[in-house]
Amino acid sequence: MNTINKAPYSFQRRYAGQVKAVICDWAGTTVDFGSRAPIMAFMTLFENHGVAVTEAQCREPMGTEKSVHIRMMLAMPEIQEKWQAVKGLASTEEDVMALYHEFLPIQLETIRLTGGLIPGWKQVSDDLRAQGIKLGGNTGYNEQMYAVVAEVAKEAGYEADVNVCATEVSKGRPYPYMAQAVMEKLEILEAQACIKIDDTETGIEEGLNAGMWTVAVAVSGNANGLSLEQWQALPGDEQEAIAVKARKKMALSGAHYVIDSVAELPAVIDDINRKLASGERP
Missing domain, CATH: 1.10.150.240 (Putative phosphatase; domain 2)
Known part of the structure; x- marks a missing residue:
């Protein structure tokens, strides 16, 4: 009877390290509160x-x-x-x-x-870089549009390490190709070491299809739709009612986490690092 010898190793690599990269959408996620542009x-x-x-x-x-x-x-x-x-x-x-x-x-x-930065993102991005986490971006904008986004963001103090536009891959969201192209540019092997952050359902689907952790932002983006000035002018009870509706909407995207804005990201990264250390995957 013929037998097949099992290899002394597995191709199913168990990653138990820390988060290596955060891949963010732009409008509604890191810039342009309410995704107004x-x-x-x-x-x-x-x-x-x-x-x-x-x-x-x-x-x-x-x-x-x-x-x-x-x-x-x-x-x-x-x-x-x-x-x-x-x-x-x-x-x-x-x-x-x-x-x-x-x-x-x-x-x-x-x-x-x-094109102003989402409140809190400058400090969060600085802190992530201090931890050695790489910061990538991707967008439904084309290269010319992105050049303006990047210029405005740089004036406010933020630059992504790399970026990929939808027009640079064969198919944009919900296909995973943009997120994967960012991984390639950042020279990161493990998708499970990456977090995809977005304010749209199709952006979250992109991250899920790429095998990454996904974080949906509810209040700063498309699910809210108000500009920062409009949002800040609302009384607290109206803000909370809108926020609850936006969180429910983004929870339906299937994201692993739903937060109001990227200002809340550090706690999510801590939790993902804990899960990775215990062997969990997205």
């Missing part, structure tokens, strides 16, 4: 064509690459009906790309207007 740009874009869209419609595809976002908005029955009423024909792929090219300068301007 894309919404302002999409609303202006469609209004320029006589098609009124709501903020909720603009937010539904958030996290995707921007031409995909436009395509998904045009596929919404209400928007498509308005488009045909104005244009006389159903939208085409040529319309999508024409809108995308029109969108670019509008988006660049709104990024400059709303």
